[in-house]
Amino acid sequence: MSLITSSSPHASVKNNTGAFMRQVIYATLPGLAVLTWQFGWGTVINVLWAVVVALVSEALFLKARGRSIGFYLKDYSAVVTAVLLGLALPPTAPWWLTLVGVSFAIIVAKQLYGGLGMNPFNPAMVGYVLLLISFPVAMTQWISPGDAPSLQQSLQLFAGQLPVDGLSGATPLDTFRTWAGDEAALASHPILHGELAGQGWEWVNLAFLLGGLYLISRKIITWHIPAGFLAGLAAPALVAWLIDPVRFADPLFHMLSGGAMLGAFFIATDPVSAATSRNGRLVYALLIGVLIWVIRSFGGYPDAVAFSVLLLNLSAPFIDYYTQPRTYGHNKPNRGTGS
Amino acid sequence: MIRTLFRSRSPKVFDFHGGIHPPEMKHLSNSTPIAPGPLPAQLVLPLNMHIGAPAKPLVAPGDRVLKGQMIAEPGGAVSAAIHAPTSGTISAIGPRPIQHPSGMDAICLVLDTDGKDEWVTHSGVTDYTELSPGELVDTIRHAGIAGMGGAGFPTSIKVNLGDHQRVEELIINAVECEPYITADDRLMREHADEIITGIHILQYLLNPRRTLIGIEDNKPEAISAIKRACKGCDIEVRVVPTKYPSGGEKQIIQLLTGKEVQSGQLPAHVGVVCQNVGTAHAIKRAVVDGQPLISRVTTLTGDGVARPGNYEVLLGTPVRDLLSHGGVNPDALERLVMGGPMMGFTLHNPAVPVVKTTNCIIAATPEELPEPPEEQPCIRCGSCAEVCPANLLPQQLYWHAKNDDLEKAQHHNLMDCIECGACAYVCPSHIPLVQYYRYAKGAVRQQAADQLKADKARERFEARQARIDAEKAEKEARRQARLEANRKKKTDTAAAPAVDTAALKQASLEASKAYKAAVKAAKEAEANEAENSAELKAEAERLKAVADKAKAAVRDAKNAAPAAAPAEDRVATLKKQVGDASSAYKNAVKAAKEAEANGDDNAAELRASADTLKAEADKLKAELREAKANAPAAPAAAPQVDPVAELKQKVGEASSAYKAAVKAAKEAEANGDDNAAELRASADTLKAEADTLKAELREAKANAPAATPAPATPPPADPLVELKAKVGEASAAYKAAVKAAKEAEENRAENAAALRAEADKLKADADHWKAELREAKASAPATPKAAPATTDQPRIPEATAPQSLAAVDPEEAAKRQKRLKGLKTAYNMAHKQYKEAHAALERAERKEDVTADELNDMQRRVDKLKNKADIARDALDALVEEAKADIRAHTGKDLKTLKLEAARAESALADKAIELQRLRDSSSEESLEALNSELKALEAEAQIARKALKQAVEEQGLVE
Numbered sequence A: 001m002s003l004i005t006s007s008s009p010h011a012s013v014k015n016n017t018g019a020f021m022r023q024v025i026y027a028t029l030p031g032l033a034v035l036t037w038q039f040g041w042g043t044v045i046n047v048l049w050a051v052v053v054a055l056v057s058e059a060l061f062l063k064a065r066g067r068s069i070g071f072y073l074k075d076y077s078a079v080v081t082a083v084l085l086g087l088a089l090p091p092t093a094p095w096w097l098t099l100v101g102v103s104f105a106i107i108v109a110k111q112l113y114g115g116l117g118m119n120p121f122n123p124a125m126v127g128y129v130l131l132l133i134s135f136p137v138a139m140t141q142w143i144s145p146g147d148a149p150s151l152q153q154s155l156q157l158f159a160g161q162l163p164v165d166g167l168s169g170a171t172p173l174d175t176f177r178t179w180a181g182d183e184a185a186l187a188s189h190p191i192l193h194g195e196l197a198g199q200g201w202e203w204v205n206l207a208f209l210l211g212g213l214y215l216i217s218r219k220i221i222t223w224h225i226p227a228g229f230l231a232g233l234a235a236p237a238l239v240a241w242l243i244d245p246v247r248f249a250d251p252l253f254h255m256l257s258g259g260a261m262l263g264a265f266f267i268a269t270d271p272v273s274a275a276t277s278r279n280g281r282l283v284y285a286l287l288i289g290v291l292i293w294v295i296r297s298f299g300g301y302p303d304a305v306a307f308s309v310l311l312l313n314l315s316a317p318f319i320d321y322y323t324q325p326r327t328y329g330h331n332k333p334n335r336g337t338g339s
Numbered sequence B: 001m002i003r004t005l006f007r008s009r010s011p012k013v014f015d016f017h018g019g020i021h022p023p024e025m026k027h028l029s030n031s032t033p034i035a036p037g038p039l040p041a042q043l044v045l046p047l048n049m050h051i052g053a054p055a056k057p058l059v060a061p062g063d064r065v066l067k068g069q070m071i072a073e074p075g076g077a078v079s080a081a082i083h084a085p086t087s088g089t090i091s092a093i094g095p096r097p098i099q100h101p102s103g104m105d106a107i108c109l110v111l112d113t114d115g116k117d118e119w120v121t122h123s124g125v126t127d128y129t130e131l132s133p134g135e136l137v138d139t140i141r142h143a144g145i146a147g148m149g150g151a152g153f154p155t156s157i158k159v160n161l162g163d164h165q166r167v168e169e170l171i172i173n174a175v176e177c178e179p180y181i182t183a184d185d186r187l188m189r190e191h192a193d194e195i196i197t198g199i200h201i202l203q204y205l206l207n208p209r210r211t212l213i214g215i216e217d218n219k220p221e222a223i224s225a226i227k228r229a230c231k232g233c234d235i236e237v238r239v240v241p242t243k244y245p246s247g248g249e250k251q252i253i254q255l256l257t258g259k260e261v262q263s264g265q266l267p268a269h270v271g272v273v274c275q276n277v278g279t280a281h282a283i284k285r286a287v288v289d290g291q292p293l294i295s296r297v298t299t300l301t302g303d304g305v306a307r308p309g310n311y312e313v314l315l316g317t318p319v320r321d322l323l324s325h326g327g328v329n330p331d332a333l334e335r336l337v338m339g340g341p342m343m344g345f346t347l348h349n350p351a352v353p354v355v356k357t358t359n360c361i362i363a364a365t366p367e368e369l370p371e372p373p374e375e376q377p378c379i380r381c382g383s384c385a386e387v388c389p390a391n392l393l394p395q396q397l398y399w400h401a402k403n404d405d406l407e408k409a410q411h412h413n414l415m416d417c418i419e420c421g422a423c424a425y426v427c428p429s430h431i432p433l434v435q436y437y438r439y440a441k442g443a444v445r446q447q448a449a450d451q452l453k454a455d456k457a458r459e460r461f462e463a464r465q466a467r468i469d470a471e472k473a474e475k476e477a478r479r480q481a482r483l484e485a486n487r488k489k490k491t492d493t494a495a496a497p498a499v500d501t502a503a504l505k506q507a508s509l510e511a512s513k514a515y516k517a518a519v520k521a522a523k524e525a526e527a528n529e530a531e532n533s534a535e536l537k538a539e540a541e542r543l544k545a546v547a548d549k550a551k552a553a554v555r556d557a558k559n560a561a562p563a564a565a566p567a568e569d570r571v572a573t574l575k576k577q578v579g580d581a582s583s584a585y586k587n588a589v590k591a592a593k594e595a596e597a598n599g600d601d602n603a604a605e606l607r608a609s610a611d612t613l614k615a616e617a618d619k620l621k622a623e624l625r626e627a628k629a630n631a632p633a634a635p636a637a638a639p640q641v642d643p644v645a646e647l648k649q650k651v652g653e654a655s656s657a658y659k660a661a662v663k664a665a666k667e668a669e670a671n672g673d674d675n676a677a678e679l680r681a682s683a684d685t686l687k688a689e690a691d692t693l694k695a696e697l698r699e700a701k702a703n704a705p706a707a708t709p710a711p712a713t714p715p716p717a718d719p720l721v722e723l724k725a726k727v728g729e730a731s732a733a734y735k736a737a738v739k740a741a742k743e744a745e746e747n748r749a750e751n752a753a754a755l756r757a758e759a760d761k762l763k764a765d766a767d768h769w770k771a772e773l774r775e776a777k778a779s780a781p782a783t784p785k786a787a788p789a790t791t792d793q794p795r796i797p798e799a800t801a802p803q804s805l806a807a808v809d810p811e812e813a814a815k816r817q818k819r820l821k822g823l824k825t826a827y828n829m830a831h832k833q834y835k836e837a838h839a840a841l842e843r844a845e846r847k848e849d850v851t852a853d854e855l856n857d858m859q860r861r862v863d864k865l866k867n868k869a870d871i872a873r874d875a876l877d878a879l880v881e882e883a884k885a886d887i888r889a890h891t892g893k894d895l896k897t898l899k900l901e902a903a904r905a906e907s908a909l910a911d912k913a914i915e916l917q918r919l920r921d922s923s924s925e926e927s928l929e930a931l932n933s934e935l936k937a938l939e940a941e942a943q944i945a946r947k948a949l950k951q952a953v954e955e956q957g958l959v960e
């Protein structure tokens, strides 16, 4: 008998980080499907291409660092980053845009910080913001909802051989931002008047909400971040809309537009860069939501998920120090850094 | 019955944060009855099967022992005995592999069994209530019972909380939440009655307000068996939902009572005592059947054995024997776990024996408990925080532990982790989190230990520094005073000497500085809750005394300066003498009063010396009166009175008064009294006086030829006879003192050291007189000596004073003892009555034909008796608490004082030795001799102090 010696516990759950990440990928599928239905094959192409770029950059970098490629690729974290960034990019994005964004996200925002678990910022959002700042035009051209191009057109767009102008149109968020304050103009834009909120985008957001609820049900994420996020977004929106419905969009419109649901359930919930205690996560997400509303209503960009998430990533360690739970046997929770 | 039903229908069960639901795997072993274990050829019994000091072997290799015979006794207060699990021969006492995380060997008793299984004669008691709680605790202690749930804390300690602690809840832990283990489950199903009896014994010992049994809802058979067995008694069965780790001590307390045990405290602090069901069972066996703990129920399980189940295993059975008994398949076995899969330890060697805490052996196949997958990075998913029963943030702990940032890890309450393993169980990255925490905790403990050591060293250093400074100042003050006295002696009749008050002032300043520093140190220490703050305080007190002394010296020096004026007129001289004497007297009275107020040992002595001084002063006053009366009448030298003789007498008187004062001062100094300086000062005054008189005598002698020669007025008595009488008195006083000291030492009285010192001094005195007698004999015709009549007075009160002091304490203690005993009896009686009434009520409840009214009556009676017992107990508690506090305060203070004194004596000795060394070449014969004798006295003092300290320490050790 040769006996294994090990430290307790001697049993553990069967799942692993890879399984964890795969669940996240599965949960994006409804959103991906609706995006494709509304805006054509562009997003699917983006996602697939992004995954390839991510795996290749990660493998190259791991090799350069002398790490086991197979072991680290199995954690699927690179794939998750790629999928999320692919979903966030406009369906009209040419190949090089994705290449730049994804490789930057993987190499700079993740591997240079020491790999999975060490990155202070959400890599997908770092890539997104880099592209938004460097290529603002390419990054803000969306296809009009329901006006989906054919697969061939999408491939041509991807190859950069088709000018985007003919296909693109403003998003509901864009439209509202342009005509905010002008009641007649707002009424005359059908894109702002879908079944629940902005046309097309309402379904996209509902699909991501569905996927997110699946994640909660599988205990991959807890309800704290999505709830905090949406509450932070909806609460100021409600107050402002009650005061001036012509200047400010209603809360439902906010929650079902742009990257709201994707952000709430998939991006802000990235555990590595979020706050980690329950209370910390609530605070963290609430502030993201508020920040998104502020930037959407007063800022220079139509959407603001990426900026807000990155800003709060920066504050997450601080939030963690001030939101420790009350430990058993202690009368009150510890605060501060302890040093 | 209605009450019981009502209670069991609405048991409130609380919840705790987190927890996990690993596969239970209990079905493997819980379906078959407990079977006897193997009788191996050799049993290996580690001396440390419990928490605490290892047991002390009572046997030697080669001894034959019988089953149940005690072969090792408890090796300390927190320890447990070991008994032979079967008959056989002790073949070795030496290191054998045991279950230990580090895989270390430990000292074990090895017993070669003889297969006869021959019992030692043993018997239990049928009615345990006949035994007093103390006797029961002893029985449990000598039966070697230690917590059988896992930790192995000696049970006798846990059930002997001390009279001052009130037990609200006695919790019987029958949760058994770890997967695989079913030992308690089977025990409850098969021995419920014995368990309940064990619990009753615990109730009798602890008198809890409530008794709760917590069982997980995955053991329905055990629940119904226990419910059946405790029907009608005041034990509440609480079914808790299945969740790991509900069986953790803190968790079950939270589940059943909603109370949280504060971080770093014990359950007893919230009035809870937790015992495992297995322990209750063992207690019943020990008390009722007289069987010590020699076997236990152990679950043998896992896919690696053919016949998993529960076995009654003899302690010391090597796991190897148990495995083959259960039909192990050595090829399938990959991991051997002692304990459960969550908190158990893997065994590196199957020769490791089953011990008192071994509740389970898992022989696991690779499929069953696979090797953990490779550790992946933490993704901060928070799953671990969701399940942590202590509500920690395991991911943060891990992060800080990994980075060796112990401070931050502690800030995240690392030390509150109970190492349950729930976090590591759920971690998707398979990080061995608990291992990191164990490592970090070890590092924190190490750091704390190092810190403590460093702090102690620093405090010791500071205290020593302060002491040395103070002593320097003190010495300086003394030196100045001596110098002053010398100078005074030299310039006796000349102009007033220039008193070096500046130097004295300096010394006094230094002393008060040292005192202030010490006070600061003490305050700091207190703020830091350092252990030695009391010591530092005492040190500060002492320094204050030193400073005061120095101040007094300054004052006295100032006073003395004008006093040393040349003596011209006899009346004036006498006047001055009277003034000095009466002020010395007043000083002494004051000192005595102060000492009395402080309850100092030597107050009586001081009082006596004050009396002497008073007598002296009175005499001088009378003389003065006489002189005044004579002055105008006979301006010329009166022929009736020989001035030389008169002066001689006066010199003798003055110098003996001086000697008495010096003695008193020395003693006071030895005792570290506040007024030593004052006494010393008054002694100095007296010396100056004596010196003056001596000088006068010398002068008078020089003038003598002019006057009539001495033979005209022969001394009234033969000086030799008088000296002889004095020697006799002195040695009698010495002998009396020695006797008193011896008695005091025998009784370990506090003042033995002082008495001994006193005796030594008296001996020196007696020796002095003897020497003088010898001298006088040699020169008898030449020097007739004047005999001072009053010097011996102080001795009498001195000898008797300490005795009266020693008598105070025992009396008080005896009184309390008596009261304590009375209350204890009262409580025992009340408690017994209550128990009887309760038992009667139970019996009645079980009978069908008793009416509700009768039951109610009985219930009322039970309640009343319980109330009575409670009141008695509370009173007892209060008294015991008081007595304890007293004793603690008393011995604690004494020890510290003694320590201080010893240290002081030693350092004074060292200083003196150094001084002597230094002065050896430069000083006159005389001062060297003085120093030498001083050194000797100090040595004796140090010796005495050392001895007293040692004795006190030993005594304390016994008390503790």
Ligand code: SF4
Pocket (backbone or CB within 6 Å): B377, B378, B379, B380, B381, B382, B383, B384, B385, B394, B395, B398, B423, B426, B427, B428, B429, B430, B431, B433
């Ligand atoms: S469960 Fe593991 S991976 Fe998740 S936060 Fe805790 S330690 Fe990190």
Ligand code: SF4
Pocket (backbone or CB within 6 Å): B384, B387, B388, B389, B390, B391, B392, B394, B416, B417, B418, B419, B420, B421, B422, B423, B424, B433, B434, B437
């Ligand atoms: S091992 Fe410690 S940190 Fe982990 S769950 Fe248990 S108590 Fe919490």
